[in-house]
Amino acid sequence: MDNLRFYIQTFGCQMNDHDSAVLARLLEEQGHLEVETAEGADVILLNTCAIRERAEQKVYSQLGRYRFLKEKRPEIVLGVGGCVAQGEGRKVLRRAPYVDLVFGTRTLHRVPELVEAVRSGRRQVVATALDDDPVALATLYAHAAGRGPRAYVTVMQGCDNYCAYCVVPYVRGRELSRPADELVEEVRRLAAEGVVEVTLLGQNVNSYGQKPPGEVDFPSLLRHVAAVDGIRRVRFTTSHPKDLSDDLIRAFAEVPGVMPHIHLPVQSGADRVLTAMNRRYTVAHYLGLVERLRRLRPDIALTSDLIVGFPGETDAEFEATLALMEQVVFDGLFSFKYSLRPGTRAAELTDPVPEAVKEERLARLQRLQGEHSLRRNRAMEGQVFSVLVEGGSKVGDGQVMGRTPQNKIVNFAGEVAWRAREVPVRVTAAAVNSSRGEAVGPAG
Ligand code: SF4
Incomplete structure (x- = not known):
């Protein structure tokens, strides 16, 4: 097999980020080289996400852009993997016939072989079996x-x-x-x-x-x-x-x-909506968990996911979600407007919330969360945290970036050589997404 330059574009969650890192490692071990842009690549792979409708549209519009690269260099192998590919299978080829390869969430380990199959026969390949070879996939993860x-x-x-x-x-x-x-x-x-x-x-x-x-x-x-x-x-x-x-x-x-950090998605503050979502817990149960977590680990940071505009969500149910936020005061939140995914149970529900109402609810919710994130971060000011240094900071020269045990980002004056070491840092100024600090002791 030739040594190829490959480019992976990743959409979606941490799981996908990790899958892409595993895939990159696998391809590198075959002698291929990862490159920073699609322009110079021989193999372009999209690792896709199907959680939101717009994420799916993004994939197809991105594929449209890669089509132009392929028109100039037809030898490029264009592959689509991840959740959109898994869900759509061959349909990807119908919507984007210039795609060469469709691989699924459980066929990652076969990508080098599939790329070679495309290159040797210049034919389209689809490999999306969910029961392909669980042992080979597990071995791949173990190896990455x-x-x-x-x-x-x-x-x-x-x-x-x-x-x-x-x-x-x-x-x-x-x-x-x-x-x-x-x-x-x-x-x-x-x-x-x-x-x-x-x-x-x-x-x-x-x-x-x-x-x-x-x-x-x-x-x-x-x-x-x-x-x-x-x-x-x-x-x-x-x-x-x-x-x-x-x-x-x-x-x-x-x-x-x-x-001391837990991501505990609550999704809604109204019991009726939670039941309709098939979440199988109540608001009271959730609040009980928060209470126990904070009692046993008072410094714990809590983050969550919330969906607004689930079919049938009333004004009162949305207000209940805001009330839950006021009660918990999350450190951070991923919030989304509900979007219909074909094939799911909610797709059969007939009382959609109008788009404008969803937007208004999301904006209110995010405003409130902005206040809460700032409040939680300001409470850190003056305190010293052990910060694990990850590398240079985007905020400027001479600054490094790291995370507190609560997973909060802190930027402070330091040396990149401190990477992978823990430094005691006093937080001096907090903002919504990150804080500034100063080292108050040696890197450990
Ligand atoms: S727990 Fe629910 S929201 Fe999370 S991945 Fe499973 S089905 Fe999706």
């Missing part, structure tokens, strides 16, 4: 190392929850946990390569170990990972509120290395 002080580790694939608005169970397949010993081995290898912080990734890590049965549960996995020599920080995402156990909540207080 992180770069820099932080790395992601995919602990499970897929999701069985079928929230009414969500396409993930259809495009990422059934829930499947990776064996714990393999994961711990992967974390050991990452630590040996200089990684000090790992984030365990899954659509719902709280149900880790249930499918297939026989594995340890998630709190136990967390304890094993945190015990690996060299690993100083452990994070995880995402947690489903219906599965957040007392044991896992206790891990925040009991397991050194488990960082």
Whole structure:
């Protein structure tokens, strides 16, 4: 096989970012070279996201732009993977007939071979089986190392929850946990390569170990990972509120290395909407979890996801969501207007919220969250945090950027050589998305 220059464009979530990093590593190991722009690439791969309608449209308009590159250089291999590709399969070729390769969320490990199949026969290839070869995929994840002080580790694939608005169970397949010993081995290898912080990734890590049965549960996995020599920080995402156990909540207080931040998507502050979304918890249950988390780990940061304009959401139900925000005061929030995804249960609901109402609700919600994020960040001013330095900062020369245990970004005067080390930093000025600080001790 020739040595090719490849370019990967990633849309969507951390899971996709991680898949792209794994794919890049796999292609590099075959002797190919990652490049920064599509213009100079022999292989262009889009790793797509289907969560929102607009994300899908973005993919097709981006493909339209790559079409011009292919017209100039027909030998380019243009591939589409990820959730849109998984959901659409061959339909991608109908909408964008100049695409050469469609690969799915569980055929990542086959991409080098598929690219070669396209190149050798100049034919279109579609490989989107969800049960392709789970062992080969798991081996690929186990083999893909992180770069820099932080790395992601995919602990499970897929999701069985079928929230009414969500396409993930259809495009990422059934829930499947990776064996714990393999994961711990992967974390050991990452630590040996200089990684000090790992984030365990899954659509719902709280149900880790249930499918297939026989594995340890998630709190136990967390304890094993945190015990690996060299690993100083452990994070995880995402947690489903219906599965957040007392044991896992206790891990925040009991397991050194488990960082005080949890992303706990609530989605709505109204019980009727939560039921319609098939979330299987109530607002009271959610608030109970928040109360327990904060009682056991008072410095914990809480972030969440909220959807506005789910079909049938009334003004009063939206006000209930704002009331929940006032009660919790989240550190950060990902908020979205509901968008219909074909094939999901919510697609059958007949009482859509008008677009203008959704927009107005989203704007109100985001204004309120802006105030809350600032309030939570200002509470950090004057306090000293251990900041893990990730590298140079965008804010200017002589500044480095790192994260507090709560996952908050702090910029301060320092040296890039401090990368992967923890520095005590006093926060001097907080803003909505990041803070400024000053080092008050040596890098450890
Ligand atoms: S838990 Fe619900 S929202 Fe999350 S991936 Fe699964 S179905 Fe989608």
